[in-house]
Amino acid sequence: MYAKGRFLLWRSVNEYRCHCRHDEPCLPILTPCFWQQGNTYSVSSSRHLSSTKNTLLDLAFNKSPEMQSQARRQPIPPDIRFDTRAFLKCRPEYSCISLNTTQRPSPTSLDKSWELLKKVTVLKGALKPSDVSSILWELSSVDPDKTTLVRSDQRFVMLLRYSVENLQLYSLSELLEVLQAFVWLDMPSAHSVLALYESELSRRVDQMTLHQFLFAADLWRCIGKQVPQYLKSVYASVPLYIGQIRTPELVQLLYIMGEGRYCPKELVQPLEQLLMRHLHELQPEEVGTVCLGLFKSQTSLSEGAVMRILDKAHVFVEDMSDFGLVNVMKYLRFSYLYHKEWLDAMGKEVPRRAHRMGIQGLMHMALACSALHYRNDNILTAIAERVPLMVPHCRSKDSCKLLWAYGTLGFLPVKSPSLYPSLTEALRQRKAEFYRYPEHLLTGLLGLAFVSTFPEDLISLALSPEFVKLALKSTQLDLKKDLYTLNGAVELELPHWTGPRLTSNLQEEVADMLWKFAESDICQKQEVVQAELCLKDLLGGEEFVCKRMILPYTRSIDLEVHLDSKGQPIPVTPPCNTTPEKTSSKSENFYNWDKVNIGVKVTDDLVAQLLNTKNKKSSLKVVKPTLLHSVEPDEGDLFNTGLFLTNEVTDMLTKSSVCKENKGPVKLAIQVCNRNHYCYHSDQLLGLHAMKRRHLKLIGYKVVDLNHQEWFPLLRKSRTEKLAYLHCKVFNQ
Structure with a gap:
């Protein structure tokens, strides 16, 4: 069994005739006129002044007895889980360039693991690369519940130290085998030994085949470690293999780029050409993955290319998973596109699916609508009815962006009496998170201010000297303008307000800055x-x-x-x-x-x-x-x-x-x-x-x-x- 497993891995990473069946359909999962210009309504870009929208606000709670009664009556549904790698089921060819995380090695007993670790104490520094990779591979077969015990054993720590002493002597197949063992052993992504493996693999990229470096990139993704050095080497090698990139390699590459949050500018045009060439072959989940990869890597394609992707997505919108739909909407939001047919389809699909979608998917749907200035009450009402039930699973970011989206689109509280109170209560429950992400609180409160709703306890927090000082320390976001807007809204709409206010000096500073921009x-x-x-x-x-x-x-x-x-x-x-x-x-x-x-x-x-x-x-x-x-x-x-x-x-x-x-x-x-x-x-x-x-x-x-x-x-x-x-x-x- 062990020898067979070793052979299969060796065949995969060295690409000896990856025999794949072509008759397996893609299995969808059930989970949650054109204009393109700077999108100041997207929260991610809402902290900057706009030069295209004539002075738009470039931005970024009281629980009623009825809501309390409703919460007691209705059970809290479980959080929705979805498979972010479902696209790998679309084609058997993906087995050559990715790891199937659902197929772990055959489990072995913990006693066998102890015997292997004893071997480490005997051989010590005499361990050869083949010995290290072999022992790590066998240890990775231990029951998942026992991996913590193995990793915490001092002999395992010794094995890791020996494994990096002569990395240059390892073959590529041995390095990839070790990396795969780390996946099954659930190695912490911050473990110091992983950086040494990244350096070695980065040095060897030019020795790898297309399938090998894509497979290694996928292993790093499964481990959960960001490897910019390795990916930089991979991207530099991609142009050499353009002629070998087919549909699965292209989708996998875009997936890897998305998870790495980066796409080199020089690759954008070649990738766009490849994508247009293979677009007709894409299956529903692959389209969603392509959109997610482009969104996460902040890759801007030409207007025509984006419209063609949306046309393709619209063809099988009913067959796409909820996760795929959300990914398409994310890229639509990033591209700031209006695609009438797709958005009309969302007006039908979201109400049909909202009851089974998770809070993050619902948030991204609403946020995309607000970014596109697209108000569709069928979509907004369906999400508004679902959100109060999912509030226990809301991150502060989810609650605040939902408030922003609904406030921006002018969806008044009277249209959904439970939406705003439930999200406001969610903010109260997550107050501690705002000291790490002050921009989220300001985003949510501004969304509430747009519909003339002012939770005084949260406003007191946002305008308190301590919170203002914290917000002004942000080096990545300019939150002065958001504070100033909230302060001004409170001044006019809460004449009885006796809580904290921005200092006159800060108000004058921001007013002067805004006038200079104007x-x-x-x-x-x-x-x-x-x-x-x-x-x-x-x-x-x-x-x-x-x-x-x-x-x-x-x-x-x-x-x-x-x-x-x-x-x-x-x-x-x-x-x-x-x-x-x-x-x-x-x-x-x-x-x-x-x-x-x-x-x-x-x-x-x-x-x-x-x-x-x-x-x-x-x-x-x-x-x-x-x-x-x-x-x-x-x-x-x-x-x-x-x-x-x-x-x-x-x-x-x-x-x-x-x-x-x-x-x-x-x-x-x-x-x-x-x-x-x-x-x-x-x-x-x-x-x-x-x-x-x-x-x-x-x-x-x-x-x-x-x-x-x-x-x-x-x-x-x-x-x-x-x-x-x-x-x-x-x-x-």
Whole structure:
């Protein structure tokens, strides 16, 4: 039996005709228009400022009696386990390049293990490499429950020491045999002896075949040790074997890259070409593994390649395991892709499968939806119904990312009364974890703030001087902005709050940092520049428009306008901590608006002429406006396109162009929105922007939304058309 086992291993690692049957089907397991740009809604990337989404929040609890009663009535289901290596069952060829962890060597008695260890004390330094590999292989056959006893024996420690004294004398098959024995012996991944084996195998990669170095990489994965030195040597050798890489080798390589969390840039294009060549051969679980490997290694493929992978996944979406579906969604989230057919399929599959999925799978599903700004209530409701039952298995990361996802998508507590209380209670039970991962607590609390929910005990923790000091120590993440946003939300929505707050110095520091970013990025965007210039033009000068952050903790700018009780513009005095004049000058120079007309007054006569033009169904002749100052003719051919009057614009124009009489001045916060402020194909504002609107109203502002569907097309229209649109927006409030 022993000799047979040795021969089979030798045949595997040396690749002597790996005879494989091709009629075995893949066995699925039952477990848990395109756009691609920086994804600031993903929690993993949510601690950085965005230059593409016009000032989005780049981010990252009380238990009710009813929930307590429900918890007593319903038994807690066991945590869901899933096979992360199920793809290896898809093809028998994988046996040549991976270890089947379900087929342990035939067990031997503990007495036999003691006899082998006695042999070590006899031979000692005279042990040959073949002796060491043979003894370790036989010891690995001990019953799994007894491996701890073997590893703790001093004679075993001696054997390990002897095993590394002459590593250069081992054959490749002996080294791989020892490594496989370590898997069965459950060697701790941090054991110092493993580093020496990694060094030796790294040195020998150029002597290995393709199958051998993939097999060794899989053994390291089974041991659980990160081996960057070895993998670097492997990746350097891959180009030499491109012609030998078939479907199983490609999938295994992507799996190894994912587990190693790295893919060299120079391999991305060759791997993409191989993947497209073999895509038609992939089986359901292999597609999931490919997506997981690309996701974990942070490998960006071309848009077309990703779409083809999603097309392939959609073909057999019903046959894919829950684990595979989640992996596809992870890569969709990373690629920031909208694939309509796949997401529509998720709207059917997730409700069908949610009852059997684990908490991590549910979290990744919800997180992917929020990252893609894709709100599908079928998906969200199904997950929301399942999550309270799985809360005992929630890590702090799971709870906080779920809160973030649901808050971002504007899924209000009333839609699922038990979801938010159960996740909030899960945070309380995991408080200790937040001192190691402070970003998780801030992620969860911000998600709750988006839906106006504020657990005061957890907020007290997050804003306490000790926790703030801990959060600011993070070298990998900038948590200042998250703290600032939470602090600002608490200030407005909890007027009775007497708990801890951020220091004024810290608030000023973050506000200044955010304004500097806005000056260099947001204020320079063409849609903002033109809105500001046209409003000054419309209202009569710079003093009537103030470009600033009314609520700096929301990380977006506003064009502030004041109207008196008769609806006439009055000057806006900017706060002392902003310098909109400098910014305005900077914006104008940036886009070279030297020839922009100043002083155009949109009168009722002009509105009447515009409407008359619409009614006659003839092209608009640019009307010379009433002159307030000496002006040049309208813009050149770039914007002289005529007014395209939609039904919405016509409706606005036909309304009264004067404000109704108010008791006092009206403060307008004019928002230049873009599509990334909303859920995809929806009027539902994303969490931060919904919260901002709510807060602006709380402090007495009326929000004027320059909707991207209306304003962006006007950017290439005539100035008169832009002024007519803004006139309706400002004076019809």
